Amino acid sequence: MANYTAADVKKLRELTGAGMMDCKKALDEGDGNVDKAVEILRVKGQKGVAKRESRTAExxxxxxxxxxxxxxxxxxxxxxxxxxxxxxxxxxxxxxxxxxxxxxxxxxxxxxxxxxxxxxxxxxxxxxxxxxxxxxxxxxxxxxxxxxxxxxxxxxxxxxxxxxxxxxxxxxxxxxxxxxxxxxxxxxxxxxxxxVSRDEVPAETVENERRVAEATAKEEGKPEAALPKIVEGRLNGFFKENCLLDQPFAKDNKKSVQKVLDEAxxxxxxxxxxxxxx
Missing domain, CATH: 3.30.479.20 (Elongation factor Ts, dimerisation domain)
Structure with a gap:
């Protein structure tokens, strides 16, 4: 059996507009090679394949x-x-x-x-x-x-x-x-x-934001003693930008979304x- 992934099937479908099963069969026949699979679908006359190859659906x-x-x-x-x-x-x-x-x-x-x-x-x-x-x-x-x-x-x-x-x-x-x-x-x-909340942010993402914040602060020449506070402040800024409950509410930016939900x-x-x- 040819070696290919679900991502290969998806790519072939996006390139050609052909059905999932037709794409799988073409990849099987083409030994998992997406370019060969495109040619196979063309040869077999799949409707619209040649015309749709370079198109994007945006x-x-x-x-x-x-x-x-x-x-x-x-x-x-x-x-x-x-x-x-x-x-x-x-x-x-x-x-x-x-x-x-x-x-x-x-x-x-x-x-x-x-x-x-x-x-x-x-x-x-x-x-x-x-x-x-x-x-x-x-x-x-x-x-x-x-x-x-x-x-x-x-x-x-x-x-x-x-x-x-x-x-x-x-x-x-x-x-x-x-x-x-x-x-x-x-x-x-x-x-x-x-x-939704800070708890959903992956630990590796948080650690990366900490590293970036610390490196940026050092690059800016901030004093070593102030770094922990600066890093935490910038990390909180990241949470406010990316976590729904931390964001200032659209209709009243003096309240967080969490505050609006709590009040309700x-x-x-x-x-x-x-x-x-x-």
Missing amino acids: NGAVAALIADDKASGVLVELKCETDFVAKGDKFQAAVATIAEHIAATSPADAAALLASEIESGKTVQAFVDEKNAELGEKIVLDRFAQFSGGFVATYLHRTNPDLPPQVGVLVQLDKENAEVAKDVAQHIAAFAPTY GVSLSRFARIRVGA
């Missing part, structure tokens, strides 16, 4: 679906090549259909989603491949988020009023508070935190933020 839309009881929700990104296709009814209908499918089936990850059956005898990958052919552009589905439990809410942001939402946020609170959930989701959309008597367990193409 436009598209995010869609969300929240259950009636607000206890679960889905956020999904579908990418295409142009904003013209992104704002079309067929493309937006496809995003909505995929969101509904995720809500109904709860796939474990993107690979499981693409392999799941969305219609009788048709996988999600086949559904996406059909949209490739129907819309004449590379269509890519590789990111989604799904939360359940507590109170789930979403916020979708249009960076251009003529286009579908380009930024989507999903948040999960421990109890219902629609106003706070919306405010915090809008904050996340604007400020793009990486983590709720806690936030997780969030997901997707910006199309980012």
